Amino acid sequence: MDTPLTLLNRLRLLLNSNRPVSPKQNPCYWHTDLHSHLIPGIDDGVSTNDDALLCLRQLADWGIRHVVTTPHVSQDWFPNTHETLLAGQTTLRNLIAEHQLPLTLEVAAEYLIDDLFLDRLRAGNLLSFGQPRHVLFETGWASAPHFLSEIIFQLQTHRYQPVLAHPERYTYYHDDLTPLADLRTAGCLFQLNWGSLTGRYGKRVEKQAQKLLKNNWVDFIGSDLHRPTDLPSLEKLFTTPAYTQLRQQPLRNQIILPKQIIGQ
Ligand SMILES: [Fe+2]
Numbered sequence: 001m002d003t004p005l006t007l008l009n010r011l012r013l014l015l016n017s018n019r020p021v022s023p024k025q026n027p028c029y030w031h032t033d034l035h036s037h038l039i040p041g042i043d044d045g046v047s048t049n050d051d052a053l054l055c056l057r058q059l060a061d062w063g064i065r066h067v068v069t070t071p072h073v074s075q076d077w078f079p080n081t082h083e084t085l086l087a088g089q090t091t092l093r094n095l096i097a098e099h100q101l102p103l104t105l106e107v108a109a110e111y112l113i114d115d116l117f118l119d120r121l122r123a124g125n126l127l128s129f130g131q132p133r134h135v136l137f138e139t140g141w142a143s144a145p146h147f148l149s150e151i152i153f154q155l156q157t158h159r160y161q162p163v164l165a166h167p168e169r170y171t172y173y174h175d176d177l178t179p180l181a182d183l184r185t186a187g188c189l190f191q192l193n194w195g196s197l198t199g200r201y202g203k204r205v206e207k208q209a210q211k212l213l214k215n216n217w218v219d220f221i222g223s224d225l226h227r228p229t230d231l232p233s234l235e236k237l238f239t240t241p242a243y244t245q246l247r248q249q250p251l252r253n254q255i256i257l258p259k260q261i262i263g264q
Contacts, residue, residue, distance in 0.1 A: 026063035030221055031254055032257050034108075034191065034220055037226045038055055038067070038092060043071045052091075052092060060103050072109075074111075074116065108127045108134075110136050134160070138165040141171075148183065152183065152187065163188070164188050167180055169205050190219050194221050197242035197246070198234070200233040219251070
């Protein structure tokens with residue numbers, strides 16, 4: 001089920017492959033992390049400023065220069081509002097400035113597909129990142145979501161670019177890649193958790209992550225960092241064969257870097 005690379009993807013691949021990288025000094029050559037839970041106390045991510053600082057400092061040490069942190073937004077568990085999210089953004093930006101970390105940061109969200117999400121979608125009121133406006137979403141763990149193609153269409157109608165978070169983690173897609181292929185055909189992009197390549201979520205998820213790599217289906221890589229104890233499993237990536245494979249992937253992370261960082 002290999003997907004032919006488009007000309008644009010080939011150019012991205014060339015750009016990534018030729019970039020000099022020292023795995024020890026700058027392993028995150030993609031420079032933007034666009035999936036994490038680093039606003040203290042508003043979801044199941046970090047709970048204190050100190051833990052947020054530990055995570056941000058490590059990302060910066062690995063070569064990340066821009067963080068899009070993405071707290072959960074869901075009706076039943078984490079009904080975060082724009083106000084709570086933007087207040088958290090201010091907290092983290094102050095922390096970054098106070099400790100002079102070489103990072104810029106913005107907040108978006110990881111939306112669960114539910115009624116709250118649909119209400120905000122219809123109102124055109126979703127937090128996004130980059131241009132076009134990327135919206136990160138996840139689906140439930142128990143069973144394959146219904147009407148996902150309709151939701152992709154609705155996002156596109158509102159001029160959002162849909163990005164499915166960690167497609168490799170949904171067990172209901174493990175035995176048959178056809179639904180994922182259909183999502184890509186519909187224009188949905190995929191974000192892989194890099195911990196999936198280090199066994200962080202088990203063997204089946206690792207195997208599925210390998211299949212996504214093989215098919216050139218990884219548009220974005222993300223840490224999905226929740227707390228400092230996640231960091232060792234993320235660090236494993238840089239010494240695995242999967243890291244070499246990742247470098248063959250036409251990642252789009254760099255296209256959402258702020259202009260002032262690209263110019264550095
Ligand atoms: Fe997440």
